[in-house]
Amino acid sequence: xxxxxxxxxxxxxxxxxxxxxxxxxxxxxxxxxxxxxxxxxxxxxxxxxxxxxxxxxxxxxxxxxxxxxxxxxxxxxxxxxxxxxx
Amino acid sequence: xxxxxxxxxxxxxxxxxxxxxxxxxxxxxxxxxxxxxxxxxxxxxxxxxxxxxxxxxxxxxxxxxxxxxxxxxxxxxxxxxxxxxxxxxxxxxxxxxxxxxxxxxxxxxxxxxxxxxxxxxxxxxxxxxxxxxxxxxxxxxxxxxxxxxxxxxxxxxxxxxxxxxxxxxxxxxxxxxxxxxxxx
Numbered sequence: 001x002x003x004x005x006x007x008x009x010x011x012x013x014x015x016x017x018x019x020x021x022x023x024x025x026x027x028x029x030x031x032x033x034x035x036x037x038x039x040x041x042x043x044x045x046x047x048x049x050x051x052x053x054x055x056x057x058x059x060x061x062x063x064x065x066x067x068x069x070x071x072x073x074x075x076x077x078x079x080x081x082x083x084x085x086x
Numbered sequence: 087x088x089x090x091x092x093x094x095x096x097x098x099x100x101x102x103x104x105x106x107x108x109x110x111x112x113x114x115x116x117x118x119x120x121x122x123x124x125x126x127x128x129x130x131x132x133x134x135x136x137x138x139x140x141x142x143x144x145x146x147x148x149x150x151x152x153x154x155x156x157x158x159x160x161x162x163x164x165x166x167x168x169x170x171x172x173x174x175x176x177x178x179x180x181x182x183x184x185x186x187x188x189x190x191x192x193x194x195x196x197x198x199x200x201x202x203x204x205x206x207x208x209x210x211x212x213x214x215x216x217x218x219x220x221x222x223x224x225x226x227x228x229x230x231x232x233x234x235x236x237x238x239x240x241x242x243x244x245x246x247x248x249x250x251x252x253x254x255x256x257x258x259x260x261x262x263x264x265x266x267x268x269x270x
Contacts, residue, residue, distance in 0.1 A: 081137060
């Protein structure tokens, strides 16, 4: 079954495959089927494109840790442990 | 996915610990922040993780250092929480149940990435960590499974459920601000 409208949830049997297609873990026939279905089903097509946008936004929005904290951690007591090994 | 016994038979060139720290420190810090929700606790947790990792480094085979260090970090966090046993944690009941109204379609309008990342902090820990490690930090599902000490299938279900909870949170955060009829 596929939907002509774009509002509403994706087809329930497709949701896992759409998640996998969106984040790049989908492979082979499952990926082909997900993309093929999404191209014809309005809801699944919109779901896939929105999920991809959201994942892309998350990957690009990694907050940079505070520089002072990084410097303190790089000079932390783990260095003593490594020196003791040598 | 191959079981671990096959997956890790290839000899691995073991990097220097200092180089691993340089590469993984931001990931560890962000992960600690997601676990503790607090800057100073996160720094302390990462400091202890590095110390424990440095001690265990001679016995580590060098494969997948990121998930190995996240596992140490998470175990340390769980140990501390067990001792304190008073940390308020986001419960699943506190999170809006994903409704089907609007679904992902209700979001966007030029989502600002930081909003998405902030919305992550409102998810229960199990879901928050699966989404953060896979979708923000880019670990594979197998690496996340190793880091969290759960089967890969559990990571898959937490990931899918976590994304749906995140969507519900974003709809709540952005829905009111979104112009009506602005869906492309």
